[in-house]
Amino acid sequence: MTTSNPPINTSAGTISGNRGLQLEEPLIFEMDVPGRSGVDLPDVPKHKERLAGMKRKGAVGLPGLAESQVVRHYTKLSQKNYAIDMSVYPLGSCTMKHNPRINEKIARLPGIADLHPMQPVSTVQGALELIDTLAHWLKTLTGMPAVAMSPAAGAHGELCGMLTIRAAQLAKGDARKRILVPESAHGTNPATAASIGYEVDPVPADERGRVDLAAFKAKLGPDVAGTMITNPNTCGLFENDIIDIADAVHGAGGYFYCDGANFNAIVGRVRPGDLGVDAMHINLHKTFSTPHGGGGPGSGPVVLSEALAPYAPLPYVVHGANGFDLVEHDGGKSFGRLKGFHGQMGMFSRALSYILSHGADGLRQVSGDAVLNANYLQASLRSDLSVAFPGTCMHEALFNDDFLEGTGVTTLDFAKAMIDEGYHPMTMYFPLVVHGALLMEPTETESKDGLDRYIEVVQGLARRAKAGDAAYFHGAPYHTPRRRLDETLAARQPILRWKPEETKKAAE
Amino acid sequence: MRFLPLTEPDRKAMLAKVGAPSVESLYADVPNGALLTAPITGLSNHMPEMEVERFIGAMAQKNIGTNAAPSFLGAGAYRHHIPAAVDHLIQRGEFLTSYTPYQPEVAQGTLQYLFEFQTQVALLTGMDVANASMYDGATATTEAVAMANRITRRKKAVISGGLHPHYREVVETHGRHTGFETVSAPLDAAGKEDLAKHLGPDVSCVVVQNPSFFGHIHDFTKLAEAVHAAGALLIVAVTEVVSLGLLTPPGEMGADIVVAEGQSIGNPLGFGGPYVGLFAVREKFVRQMPGRVTGQTTDVDGRRGWVLTLSTREQHIRREKATSNICTNSGLCALAFTIHMTLLGEAGLNQLAALNHATASNLADRLATVPGVKLLNESFFNEFTLELSKPAIGVVEALAKKRILGGVPVARLVPGKEAEKLLLIAATELTTEAEMAALVAGLKEVLA
Numbered sequence: 001m002t003t004s005n006p007p008i009n010t011s012a013g014t015i016s017g018n019r020g021l022q023l024e025e026p027l028i029f030e031m032d033v034p035g036r037s038g039v040d041l042p043d044v045p046k047h048k049e050r051l052a053g054m055k056r057k058g059a060v061g062l063p064g065l066a067e068s069q070v071v072r073h074y075t076k077l078s079q080k081n082y083a084i085d086m087s088v089y090p091l092g093s094c095t096m097k098h099n100p101r102i103n104e105k106i107a108r109l110p111g112i113a114d115l116h117p118m119q120p121v122s123t124v125q126g127a128l129e130l131i132d133t134l135a136h137w138l139k140t141l142t143g144m145p146a147v148a149m150s151p152a153a154g155a156h157g158e159l160c161g162m163l164t165i166r167a168a169q170l171a172k173g174d175a176r177k178r179i180l181v182p183e184s185a186h187g188t189n190p191a192t193a194a195s196i197g198y199e200v201d202p203v204p205a206d207e208r209g210r211v212d213l214a215a216f217k218a219k220l221g222p223d224v225a226g227t228m229i230t231n232p233n234t235c236g237l238f239e240n241d242i243i244d245i246a247d248a249v250h251g252a253g254g255y256f257y258c259d260g261a262n263f264n265a266i267v268g269r270v271r272p273g274d275l276g277v278d279a280m281h282i283n284l285h286k287t288f289s290t291p292h293g294g295g296g297p298g299s300g301p302v303v304l305s306e307a308l309a310p311y312a313p314l315p316y317v318v319h320g321a322n323g324f325d326l327v328e329h330d331g332g333k334s335f336g337r338l339k340g341f342h343g344q345m346g347m348f349s350r351a352l353s354y355i356l357s358h359g360a361d362g363l364r365q366v367s368g369d370a371v372l373n374a375n376y377l378q379a380s381l382r383s384d385l386s387v388a389f390p391g392t393c394m395h396e397a398l399f400n401d402d403f404l405e406g407t408g409v410t411t412l413d414f415a416k417a418m419i420d421e422g423y424h425p426m427t428m429y430f431p432l433v434v435h436g437a438l439l440m441e442p443t444e445t446e447s448k449d450g451l452d453r454y455i456e457v458v459q460g461l462a463r464r465a466k467a468g469d470a471a472y473f474h475g476a477p478y479h480t481p482r483r484r485l486d487e488t489l490a491a492r493q494p495i496l497r498w499k500p501e502e503t504k505k506a507a508e
Numbered sequence: 509m510r511f512l513p514l515t516e517p518d519r520k521a522m523l524a525k526v527g528a529p530s531v532e533s534l535y536a537d538v539p540n541g542a543l544l545t546a547p548i549t550g551l552s553n554h555m556p557e558m559e560v561e562r563f564i565g566a567m568a569q570k571n572i573g574t575n576a577a578p579s580f581l582g583a584g585a586y587r588h589h590i591p592a593a594v595d596h597l598i599q600r601g602e603f604l605t606s607y608t609p610y611q612p613e614v615a616q617g618t619l620q621y622l623f624e625f626q627t628q629v630a631l632l633t634g635m636d637v638a639n640a641s642m643y644d645g646a647t648a649t650t651e652a653v654a655m656a657n658r659i660t661r662r663k664k665a666v667i668s669g670g671l672h673p674h675y676r677e678v679v680e681t682h683g684r685h686t687g688f689e690t691v692s693a694p695l696d697a698a699g700k701e702d703l704a705k706h707l708g709p710d711v712s713c714v715v716v717q718n719p720s721f722f723g724h725i726h727d728f729t730k731l732a733e734a735v736h737a738a739g740a741l742l743i744v745a746v747t748e749v750v751s752l753g754l755l756t757p758p759g760e761m762g763a764d765i766v767v768a769e770g771q772s773i774g775n776p777l778g779f780g781g782p783y784v785g786l787f788a789v790r791e792k793f794v795r796q797m798p799g800r801v802t803g804q805t806t807d808v809d810g811r812r813g814w815v816l817t818l819s820t821r822e823q824h825i826r827r828e829k830a831t832s833n834i835c836t837n838s839g840l841c842a843l844a845f846t847i848h849m850t851l852l853g854e855a856g857l858n859q860l861a862a863l864n865h866a867t868a869s870n871l872a873d874r875l876a877t878v879p880g881v882k883l884l885n886e887s888f889f890n891e892f893t894l895e896l897s898k899p900a901i902g903v904v905e906a907l908a909k910k911r912i913l914g915g916v917p918v919a920r921l922v923p924g925k926e927a928e929k930l931l932l933i934a935a936t937e938l939t940t941e942a943e944m945a946a947l948v949a950g951l952k953e954v955l956a
Contacts, residue, residue: 028624028850038851039591041859041937047866048873052725052887054756061631064853071593074847077621078602082614085601091610098511099605102557107778108595111568116581117780118916119572120908126570127779133567140548152643152781153836155823163685191823191833195654196686200828238537269535274542285836293598293840294618295608295800297643297782313681329923336681340584340646340674340769341780349564356563359554360547362509368531369514375534376522392526392534419614424607430824447513448522475808480613482813487612490805490817494794496637497627 022481025076029498032063038070080481081294082424088446088454090377092396092427092439093186093234095264095286097370100357103290103350112349117341121326127345128324132317134352138282138301141363142260143271146309148302149316150343154261155188157281157300158228160313160338162192164279164304165226165255167311167335174253176225182211184235184431189228189259198225205433209235209389209398217248226255231275232262234431235389236374236396236439246276255279255308263287264370264443265395268363278305284344288351299347313338369444370395373451377442380455384462388434395443401436403462408470411436414461416476416484421457509554574777574913578943580871582891582934583721583916584645584672584747585780586772588860589938594774594847598840608800608839612815613807618839619814622802625846632752632849633766634759635788639799640816641842642785642834645769646678649715649745651787651798651832652765653679653688656713656741658831659796663688665713666706666740669696670720672747673921679715688712695922697884697893697930699724703731707738713765717745718758722918723888723932725755732762741765749773749786750936751889753861765789773852774844784841794818798832860937864890868935871944875933878948880955884930891934893918897955900931906954912946 017024049055065073082089089096107113115127135147148164151157162179169176179193182203190200201219206212211229227249231239239245246256258272258280264287266272272280284290284299292298304312314337315328326342358366371394378387378397386402401411415425415438427439442451465473477483514522519531528534535543547553555563574587581587598604602617609615609622622640629638642648653665665683667676667690676692683690691706699722703714714735719725728744735742744758746768758766768786775783789797795818803817823830852860868890876883880897896903900917907914915934918927935944 025620027620027627029627035855037853037856038593039856039860041856041863044859044862044866045870047869049865050725050869050872050885050887051755051865051889052727054725054727054887056752056754056756059854060753060757060857062628062849062852062854062857064855065850067591067593067851070847070850071597073850074597074603074621075600077617078597078600079617080615080620081602081606081617082611083602084605089607091607094607096605096607100511102560104599104604106561106564108776109565109568110575111571111573112564113776113778114573114575114587115571115779116574116579116587116777116913117585118581118583118920119574119913120905122905123572123908123913124779126567129570130564130567137551140550152647153834155833155835156643156647159833163681166685186835187823187825187827187830188833188835190828191826191830194828194830195833238535240537240539243539243542266535266538268548269544270538270542271544275539291604291840292607294603294606294615294622294843295839296641296836297784297838297841298836299782314677328920336684337674337677338647338681339678339781340644340672340783344781345779346776346782353560353564355551356555356560357511357557358509360549360551362512362554363551364547365509365512369512369519371534372514372519372522372526372531375526375528379526392528392536394534415611416613419611424614425611444512444514448518450513477613481616482613482807482811483809485612485807485813485815486805487815487817490803490815491820494801494817495804496623496794496801496817497630498623 023076025073027498028063028065028073031065031069034064036064036066038065038067087422088442088450089424090426090440090442091424092441093261095441095443097289097443098445099289099291100354102357103353106353107346107349125323128317128326130352131348132324134348137355138303141267142280142303143273144303145306146304146312148304148312150313150339151281151300151302152339152344153296153298154281154283154300155192157302158188158192160302161257161279161281162196163335164308164311165257166196168308169225171333176223178224180216180219180224180227182229184233184433185228185230186234186259186261193228209237210239210241211245213241213244216245220248220252224252224254226257228257228259230259230261232265232394236393236398237389238394242275261286262395265367267367269367278308284347284351288354290347290350297344297347299344311335315342366444373442373444373446376451377440381458384459396439396441398434399438400434404465407465409465409473411438413473413476414465417461417473419477420479423454423457572911577911577913578946579913580915580933580935580947581913583932584769585777586748586934586936587777587938588772588936590774590848591851593851594844597847598844603843609816616813619802621843621846623804623814625842626802628846628849629786629788632749632757633788634757635766636791637794638786638788639797639801641837642787642799643838644781644783644785645745645747645767646675648767648785648787649675650679650682652743652767653713653715655765655796655798656743657688659793660712660740662710662712664710665690665715666703666711667692668703668716669693669701670699670722670724671715671717671745672721675745695927696720697722704734707734707740711738711740713741713743715743715745717747719751719889723885723892725887725889728761743767748889750861750864753857754865755889770845774848775841782838782841784838784845796831799834800837863937867939871935874944874948878951878955881951890936891932894931894933896929896931899928903954907950910950912950914947914950
């Protein structure tokens with residue numbers, strides 16, 4: 001006998017606000033039970049108090065939670081995130097590749113994770129050897145004679161490189177004030193140059209998405225300190241005039257700073273030192289796969305030419321009489337210290353692990369497969385999307401929004417619809433030289449079958465947009481823990497921390 | 509190659525789709541001669557996982573880790589116990605392998621913990637708001653000086669002789685190259701300096717540290733008044749955030765910007781990085797604050813959620829007009845910090861701080877009985893300065909030969925005669941009776 005159940009209204013909300021595995025989660029401050037704690041510590045021994053009368057009078061205001069609650073809280077938060085561990089993360093210019101777990105294990109080895117930066121160098125010979133070994137391979141892979149290891153991230157590396165250039169010019173009594181930066185550059189390039197007092201002079205792109213060589217040459221002059229150029233550039237293209245550019249800037253007495261954010265496309269195949277580069281940062285969190293961790297930490301060593309090497313920041317590792325030594329003070333030409341201690345050791349150990357795991361043959365395969373994957377995406381999407389520039393690309397494929405013309409769907413809408421399909425969107429509206437840009441970087445760690453599924457989705461969405469289903473796109477995403485968020489409200493009335501009254505207001 | 513899924517048949521099929529004869533042909537734009545035709549030399553081919561462990565493990569074994577020997581090092585990096593849950597949770601792939609939360613609908617996890625982190629930092633420092641973290645304490649300090657220069661439209665920073673020398677050097681580097689002046693007070697080992705005398709109409713900020721590099725605990729209330737009367741801002745740096753569980757926070761002394769090194773909570777020593785810079789300010793300065801910030805908002809269904817906000821300050825929007833060139837923060841280290849702080853809670857942090865102070869206080873009493881040792885501090889939290897009868901660098905080397913990591917010689921950071929005999933000693937909740945006894949015995953021998 002069959003029973004007939006009443007029809008279920010599937011659109012009704014749940015009592016809890018949860019939707020199956022999508023679990024609502026309050027702030028830790030809303031779970032507070034005073035006196036509760038997630039740690040047990042030993043009793044405080046008898047002692048003489050020496051606090052100069054400055055003992056804290058009020059409570060900090062931290063909430064009390066037990067370990068079980070803390071583990072659930074962060075587990076539930078983690079489940080609201082997209083990650084490379086789930087699927088394709090085609091965020092162009094960010095190189096979201098698989099993070100090998102051996103790297104995590106290596107970084108946590110006793111004798112690495114528990115070293116204090118100020119131990120006597122005699123007790124950290126292995127750590128200095130590790131830094132020196134990584135430095136050696138970074139120099140070898142880039143064809144450059146020196147490397148500054150301490151910068152904490154890409155933009156910090158840019159700062160390091162530009163300060164080195166500035167110091168070298170000042171040492172010659174040749175103060176210069178202008179830096180040529182292509183319009184397609186990452187925002188960090190002009191921000192870095194401006195932060196140390198340079199005037200940023202933008203260089204237009206030509207119709208092939210490259211630096212306009214004639215315009216570049218026309219801007220050169222005795223006041224030009226140098227240029228900051230990303231190669232392969234942010235349009236995903238190799239600057240084929242790169243040697244002419246380098247010669248021209250050198251001819252004018254300037255230096256060539258290369259933004260190495262896109263080194264993944266050429267690692268093991270092209271050495272920037274062969275292209276006339278004077279300084280270049282390497283984002284270890286991109287090419288060498290140290291985890292992005294929700295926005296850091298990064299690491300941005302800067303390789304330097306012979307001419308710039310003497311001006312590198314402190315500290316640095318040298319081969320001394322009794323093994324490795326660390327130069328922390330110097331009356332020489334160094335431009336100074338850029339960061340506390342010695343650099344991002346935890347990223348160095350991961351990057352070295354990555355380099356050894358891949359080896360000379362694997363690193364070549366990394367760049368080759370990254371470029372092949374991007375070209376496969378571009379070729380497969382060519383008829384449904386609009387490719388920004390003709391020809392093959394390097395490690396990322398750039399599209400403009402011509403294919404959306406007249407559909408009422410914007411690049412942003414398209415990106416939000418990709419989220420519902422289970423994909424993190426590509427980079428949107430960057431580089432600025434392309435209208436409504438969609439920049440896709442699949443990286444070498446995606447399989448062909450994985451890319452085929454992704455391509456099918458993107459094609460399907462493009463066809464859906466062209467079929468006139470704009471309203472669907474305007475409403476997307478539908479299936480995420482939160483739907484489109486009001487960024488204007490957030491900026492106009494900033495609520496940047498929890499306060500009891502504001503939480504109450506929001507709940508009303 | 510275990511990380512690379514493409515097979516030869518895949519590549520063939522993909523090249524056919526692209527219409528290219530070979531992968532090499534995709535590099536046609538590379539100038540003649542610059543394209544390598546073979547793998548780089550010297551590096552071995554890809555290594556099995558076990559060999560990588562062996563190779564780097566051998567380097568690790570050449571070091572003496574702080575967990576393998578009695579250790580009393582501090583000077584801005586401290587060895588604390590990290591609850592097991594912290595490392596377990598930060599290794600969840602959804603945290604570890606996600607990017608900066610540019611697409612908030614699929615990054616609410618990151619955004620919510622950053623919002624909680626910002627709140628914790630504001631509470632700890634006694635300030636109104638905080639950003640989503642910086643690279644480390646030293647870079648946070650120089651960003652604070654740059655911010656004070658922007659707000660006051662002045663270009664001269666006064667730096668305490670009690671500020672961590674690396675922090676001072678990083679600020680001086682930026683000063684030299686970005687066009688502001690720095691007045692660095694002499695080393696203040698005694699904790700008695702008077703900075704008010706450096707104030708003037710051109711001073712943008714005064715940078716102090718609490719507890720100072722030498723360990724002294726200060727009340728900056730009067731200094732803050734003098735600084736404000738001169739139209740400048742007070743920047744307070746904290747290199748040991750555990751101290752904030754026991755001490756009056758800088759916000760209650762009138763600080764305008766508080767910067768801190770957050771390593772002590774949740775993050776291993778790791779030979780100096782990656783660490784996490786904390787940055788907190790008064791509400792009125794929020795639009796001049798550098799770095800990423802998370803803000804609360806609502807979604808189209810009216811539900812509470814979080815986004816990155818105030819991005820019109822930032823480089824990806826403002827380019828050469830940005831408040832800072834910073835793009836990356838220290839997200840995963842901030843996550844470790846916030847998880848550890850959540851585990852501690854009010855009660856746990858209070859007890860942790862009390863335990864640190866008690867341990868250090870007892871160690872100071874014992875060391876003061878050693879011939880040739882003089883304790884310079886009347887006040888301190890978990891680190892103090894000793895004046896020895898011999899140069900401290902040699903003493904520390906001699907202790908290392910006995911497998912004791914006996915503190916940080918000040919001359920390691922500030923070379924020269926002045927600080928030659930000064931030694932910084934730190935103790936934490938991890939310091940045991942046996943370790944203290946070992947240090948006392950070791951120092952007696954070395955100083956004899």
